[in-house]
Amino acid sequence: MNVFHYPELDETLYRQALECGLTVCVAPRKGFTRKLCYLVTDYGSVHDRFTLEGQVCSIPAGSAHYLEHKLFDMPGGRDISAEFAGLGAMVNAFTSYDMTAYYFTCTEHFEDCLRLLLDFVYTPYFTEESVQKERGIIDQEIGMNLDSPDTVVFEELTRCLYRTHPIREPILGTRESIRQITPDTLYRIHRAFYTPGNMMLCVLGDVEPETVAELARQRLGTEYRPGAQKLGPVEADLTVPRQRVRGKIEVAMPTFCMAFKGSPFGRGEQAIRRELAAELAAEALFGESSELYLRLYDAGLIDSSFGGGFETLDGCAMLLCSGDSRDPEAVARAVLEQAGKLLEQGICQEDFLRLKRGSLGRRIRGLDSFDSTCFRLCAYHFSDFDYFRFPEVFREITPEETLALLRETCTEENWAISILEPIHQEEQP
Amino acid sequence: MIETIMLSPGVTLRCCRDSRFKQGSFSVQLVAPMAEATAAMNALLPAVLLRGTARCPDLRAVTRALDDLYGATLSPLVRRVGDYQTTGLYCGFMDDRFALPGDQVFRRVTDFTREVLLSSPLLDGGFLPEYVEGEKVNLISTIESERNDKRAYAMSRLLETMCRGDSFGIPRLGKREQVEAITARGLRAHYETILRESPLELFYVGSAPAEEAAEHFQRMLAGISGERRPLPPQTGLTPGEGGDTVETMDVAQGNLCMGFTTPITNRDPQFPAMQLLNTLYGGGMTSKLFQNVREKQSLCYSVSSGYYAAKGVMTVYAGIDPDTERAAREEILGQLEACRAGDITPEELTAAREALASSLRAVHDSPGAIESYYATGALSGPGLTPEAYLDKLNRVTLSDVTAAANTLKLHTTFFLRGECQ
Numbered sequence: 079m080n081v082f083h084y085p086e087l088d089e090t091l092y093r094q095a096l097e098c099g100l101t102v103c104v105a106p107r108k109g110f111t112r113k114l115c116y117l118v119t120d121y122g123s124v125h126d127r128f129t130l131e132g133q134v135c136s137i138p139a140g141s142a143h144y145l146e147h148k149l150f151d152m153p154g155g156r157d158i159s160a161e162f163a164g165l166g167a168m169v170n171a172f173t174s175y176d177m178t179a180y181y182f183t184c185t186e187h188f189e190d191c192l193r194l195l196l197d198f199v200y201t202p203y204f205t206e207e208s209v210q211k212e213r214g215i216i217d218q219e220i221g222m223n224l225d226s227p228d229t230v231v232f233e234e235l236t237r238c239l240y241r242t243h244p245i246r247e248p249i250l251g252t253r254e255s256i257r258q259i260t261p262d263t264l265y266r267i268h269r270a271f272y273t274p275g276n277m278m279l280c281v282l283g284d285v286e287p288e289t290v291a292e293l294a295r296q297r298l299g300t301e302y303r304p305g306a307q308k309l310g311p312v313e314a315d316l317t318v319p320r321q322r323v324r325g326k327i328e329v330a331m332p333t334f335c336m337a338f339k340g341s342p343f344g345r346g347e348q349a350i351r352r353e354l355a356a357e358l359a360a361e362a363l364f365g366e367s368s369e370l371y372l373r374l375y376d377a378g379l380i381d382s383s384f385g386g387g388f389e390t391l392d393g394c395a396m397l398l399c400s401g402d403s404r405d406p407e408a409v410a411r412a413v414l415e416q417a418g419k420l421l422e423q424g425i426c427q428e429d430f431l432r433l434k435r436g437s438l439g440r441r442i443r444g445l446d447s448f449d450s451t452c453f454r455l456c457a458y459h460f461s462d463f464d465y466f467r468f469p470e471v472f473r474e475i476t477p478e479e480t481l482a483l484l485r486e487t488c489t490e491e492n493w494a495i496s497i498l499e500p501i502h503q504e505e506q507p
Numbered sequence: 508m509i510e511t512i513m514l515s516p517g518v519t520l521r522c523c524r525d526s527r528f529k530q531g532s533f534s535v536q537l538v539a540p541m542a543e544a545t546a547a548m549n550a551l552l553p554a555v556l557l558r559g560t561a562r563c564p565d566l567r568a569v570t571r572a573l574d575d576l577y578g579a580t581l582s583p584l585v586r587r588v589g590d591y592q593t594t595g596l597y598c599g600f601m602d603d604r605f606a607l608p609g610d611q612v613f614r615r616v617t618d619f620t621r622e623v624l625l626s627s628p629l630l631d632g633g634f635l636p637e638y639v640e641g642e643k644v645n646l647i648s649t650i651e652s653e654r655n656d657k658r659a660y661a662m663s664r665l666l667e668t669m670c671r672g673d674s675f676g677i678p679r680l681g682k683r684e685q686v687e688a689i690t691a692r693g694l695r696a697h698y699e700t701i702l703r704e705s706p707l708e709l710f711y712v713g714s715a716p717a718e719e720a721a722e723h724f725q726r727m728l729a730g731i732s733g734e735r736r737p738l739p740p741q742t743g744l745t746p747g748e749g750g751d752t753v754e755t756m757d758v759a760q761g762n763l764c765m766g767f768t769t770p771i772t773n774r775d776p777q778f779p780a781m782q783l784l785n786t787l788y789g790g791g792m793t794s795k796l797f798q799n800v801r802e803k804q805s806l807c808y809s810v811s812s813g814y815y816a817a818k819g820v821m822t823v824y825a826g827i828d829p830d831t832e833r834a835a836r837e838e839i840l841g842q843l844e845a846c847r848a849g850d851i852t853p854e855e856l857t858a859a860r861e862a863l864a865s866s867l868r869a870v871h872d873s874p875g876a877i878e879s880y881y882a883t884g885a886l887s888g889p890g891l892t893p894e895a896y897l898d899k900l901n902r903v904t905l906s907d908v909t910a911a912a913n914t915l916k917l918h919t920t921f922f923l924r925g926e927c928q
Contacts, residue, residue: 086605087529087605088529088604088605107527107872108527109527110527110872111868111869111871111872112868112869112872157793159792159793160793160854160858163791163792163793163857163858163861163862164854164857164858164861165861166861166862166864166865167865168791168792168862168865169792170792183865183869184865185864185865185868185869186865186868211805212805213805214805214806214828215801215805215807215808216808217828218760218806218807218808218809218826218827218828219808220759221759221760221808221826221828222657222658222759222760222808222809222826224759224760225657225758225759225760226655226656226657227655228655327757328654328655328657328756328757328758329652329654329655330648330651330652330653330654330655331648331651331652333655365570366566366567366570367567367570367571367574368567369567371566371567372565372566372567375566375641376565376566376637376641378641378644381644381645381648381649382554382645383652402648402652432571432574432575433574435574435575435577435578436573436574436575436577436578437578438577438578439576439577439578439579439600439601439605440578440580442529442530442577442601442605443529443530443578443599443600443601445529446528446529446530446873446874447873448872448873501757
């Protein structure tokens with residue numbers, strides 16, 4: 079395997095693309111007992127149109143997540159969770175807008191666990207009966223999300239920001255859309271995106287990197303299998319179809335999510351540099367050390383639930399903030415005003431260096447977390463960037479490019495806000 | 508592995524020297540019995556301290572100081588540990604080896620923490636009223652936004668009903684009325700009292716040797732002295748009246764919570780058996796609840812049990828379609844009956860034991876897990892190293908687990924459901 083050293087981070091990475099197309103990546107953690115292993119496909123809920131075997135496929139909302147649930151089923155009634163549990167390991171999975179990950183964590187029997195992971199992820203087995211049976215479970219998961227203000231407020235916002243982009247649909251789909259999912263839907267997705275060329279295997283722990291690659295090779299063979307062609311998702315229009323949406327839900331105080339819609343960054347180092355610069359821009363605009371944060375906090379318009387950042391995924395980019403507030407509209411006005419002021423005044427070198435230093439330090443500390451590091455290695459890999467190179471990219475970012483990003487993103491035409499108010503208002507002062 | 512140093516009577520420092528991490532971290536906690544009269548003040552205190560110091564008089568200045576310290580974080584830490592409530596701060600900071608040459612991050616964060624703890628700007632012998640009033644509003648909104656998370660809300664209503672009269676029935680952050688009654692001077696007086704009289708627990712994980720850590724913390728706390736009162740011993744639950752409650756809200760999903768009592772706490776020899784039972788019954792994807800209520804009957808997405816070992820309380824949660832409440836209840840209780848009757852396969856027992864063993868073996872792999880394992884273990888039990896505890900766990904037999912299951916009594920249920928369902 080190829081070895082990369084990152085002395086600044088005290089990290090080493092073993093990485094190789096196998097003949098079959100799978101990228102294998104190991105970040106050794108000498109002296110640690112825990113091992114974490116992700117097998118991830120560069121495919122999530124927004125990839126609802128693609129070409130497979132010469133045919134255009136459109137799949138129902140929620141299919142990626144439904145597949146994630148059903149992939150645990152094996153022929154002959156094998157119980158994958160129980161097999162992992164027998165090895166003292168825990169297996170789980172998640173689906174996001176643009177990734178689906180299957181992972182296990184263990185302290186012993188790593189090789190057996192890895193074999194098992196490769197085995198079940200590459201063994202699609204779906205029947206009418208089992209697909210039908212899962213509906214009750216996913217209906218309840220959907221119900222749980224419908225009762226979660228944070229999820230609802232964001233999902234409503236995406237429908238303000240985008241006209242056609244599939245981010246408009248919940249990751250879980252809806253009770254109606256999931257009823258259109260059949261075993262055939264799931265088999266097609268598996269053939270399209272669960273191909274080694276579209277996936278990554280990433281391990282953190284005290285393991286032998288060559289063994290990881292070898293076990294993957296044994297299971298997947300040498301035939302190169304790329305992923306299918308995704309169609310979109312793109313939305314060229316940067317204006318928003320709707321500026322505000324209001325709803326009611328069981329909350330104690332109004333909760334909101336506000337975003338500026340930006341132009342998507344694409345992939346590669348330049349894209350990541352822009353993304354990191356955009357995160358600094360968010361920090362400068364409404365981070366805890368910003369003038370705006372202090373003013374709103376002192377005025378009692380925001381509390382510690384307030385936060386923001388920059389989010390990107392296939393065909394989407396947004397600078398967003400969210401939190402609870404007795405007056406979300408006043409917060410939105412203040413954000414707009416402050417963006418104007420910041421662009422006019424600029425960011426002084428000293429403040430900018432401090433922001434960078436804080437942000438860099440937090441990222442370095444974040445490397446102690448197995449989960450977040452594994453997740454980031456995978457997510458950045460799918461954006462064609464080696465995550466451990468963040469310090470050098472960070473160093474080069476200038477206040478000017480940060481401001482340029484802010485100027486490009488924060489305009490009067492491309493922002494929207496989603497607000498959820500309490501159903502029962504009587505307790506409000 | 509853990510070195511314990513008494514810095515002064517009632518001030519205990521526990522150090523876990525570990526240079527594998529890229530960060531250092533520490534907690535500083537004042538420990539007091541959980542009480543109606545002080546719960547809200549203890550919850551409010553760290554937020555007020557973090558609002559500003561004489562040198563950094565507002566949040567922005569505080570955050571800038573932390574950014575200068577390579578993005579260190581200093582956050583409120585308010586815990587319930589059995590009958591005790593702790594109030595204090597948790598600090599995470601980048602290890603010195605990543606800093607600019609010669610820069611000593613550990614030293615500087617302890618200096619800054621001293622500033623936060625001891626240099627609050629004061630007015631008329633109290634904290635600044637604007638800090639206190641602002642944080643009161645925030646704390647009230649935190650308390651009230653518990654209802655945003657339906658599961659957490661239902662669970663806390665269950666515990667409130669089940670444990671009325673016991674310290675465990677007091678909400679961790681206090682009640683709205685108690686927060687409203689706090690004054691800037693009253694809070695300051697309370698702080699001065701607990702700073703002198705409550706046991707103070709420090710826990711450090713990082714690359715520095717214990718002697719160096721002790722030196723930093725001595726400096727951090729220099730000048731604070733007093734007669735620290737020992738804490739009363741932890742007690743088992745004195746259950747309230749209990750009963751079945753149904754509450755309606757505009758929700759899509761039903762949230763069913765069931766509370767069981769057991770005399771077994773983490774200070775008892777049967778604790779490992781009880782913990783094993785809880786894991787086997789509702790602890791993960793291979794548990795009886797997950798396998799039966801979810802996988803076999805498709806009644807829910809989330810179902811699990813939890814064991815509050817310091818008090819001897821076990822709870823079950825299921826997020827269900829309200830129309831299937833009866834079926835879900837029956838299945839949940841049916842699975843407990845199975846445990847009582849010893850209807851447990853060797854695979855189930857092994858899976859549960861292995862799951863606990865894995866998490867115990869991994870305690871030393873994360874600074875947060877180390878802190879929370881040892882710092883709470885020291886206050887409520889069992890006070891064993893993960894290795895020693897694992898050894899006990901390995902000796903638990905099937906009949907021990909069954910015996911533990913037979914001590915459980917259903918005491919209270921709480922069901923949160925939609926209004927027009």
